[in-house]
Amino acid sequence: MNNNVLNISCYKFVPLPDAQALRDLLQARATNAQLKGTILLAEEGINFFLAGPVDAVRGFVDALRIDARFADLQPKESWSATVPFRKMLVKVKREIIRMDHPAIQPSEGRAPAVTPATLRRWLAQGHDDSGRPVVTLDTRNAFEVDEGTFDNAIDWRIDKFTEFPPALKAHKADLAEKTVVSFCTGGIRCEKAAILMREEGLTHVYQLEGGILKYFEETDGAHYHGGCFVFDERRTLAADLSTGTLSAAPEKSATPAIPDFAPNK
Structure with a gap:
């Protein structure tokens, strides 16, 4: 079985006061690229895990890097025979990693x-x-x-x-x-x-x-x-x-x- 599906995971803590506007933009980009997975956005940063054809996945990341805040993203990669996600979700949350400890920035x-x-x-x-x-x-x-x-x-x-x-x-x-x-x-x-x-x-x-x-x-x-x-x-x-x-x-x-x-x- 060919493992030709690229899976990536990546996060970055960076101020995103425009998280809600980014949600709409990234939802459209990911959907148009036929990617599946999850993108979480919050004022503290971004966290995402996506899967799809290699060119589509890497193209999505390249488009993200055009934004100076994401220029240094370095996703971790792994491969699978099938896409391990059922849908594409982009959500805005209070924290991209919930700790309930606001002093930690x-x-x-x-x-x-x-x-x-x-x-x-x-x-x-x-x-x-x-x-x-x-x-x-x-x-x-x-x-x-x-x-x-x-x-x-x-x-x-x-x-x-x-x-x-x-x-x-x-x-x-x-x-x-x-x-x-x-x-x-x-x-x-x-x-x-x-x-x-x-x-x-x-x-x-x-x-x-x-x-x-x-x-x-x-x-x-x-x-x-x-x-x-x-x-x-x-x-x-x-x-x-x-x-x-x-x-x-x-x-x-x-x-x-x-x-x-x-x-x-």
Whole structure:
């Protein structure tokens, strides 16, 4: 079976006071290009996951980049035999990743990031380049973690991303004196999480650049076990970015087509 459908996921925290006008424009562009997927817009930025023929998908991104605010978009890519979305939806929401913590504004400055290659090296050697112990912190929901995560990752068993701030307050002492690398599917949740941890006084905090999917794309997937849950009909992706196998179907209500936390896959 030919995997000739291009799937992309991308996000950017950037002020979008014109989010409502952008919704109409992007809905028309995506529909005309016969793309399917979801685009979420908010005053804090954009988050999208789309699928379709390669020229149509990349042409859509090229058109987005004409807007200076989106000039540096770098979507993560994977391939499938069929389009894993049923329709094309563009929505304006309060947040593209719901945390209910208004003080966190990634567009005003993000936490330091670590590349997939660097994280792989740190995990292999058991410490960062300063000799400090490294821990990975999974910021995803419990049912996503159950499909796969980094070896020995910290998992606070949250059911939605709005539970992350109180979970951090409860467990912050456990992270002291360690290098903490927050991670999620595509980078969007762990970006807000890393900023919050730094605001809470944790010094040695990084976000995994591009999340699990970028780690799969740029490394051999070492130190990660299982698959990566994605919010489309593929359900999970293996370390080679091929469609994986869902270990156990989660409750239907737990996996809406457009989750509030907008995982960016």
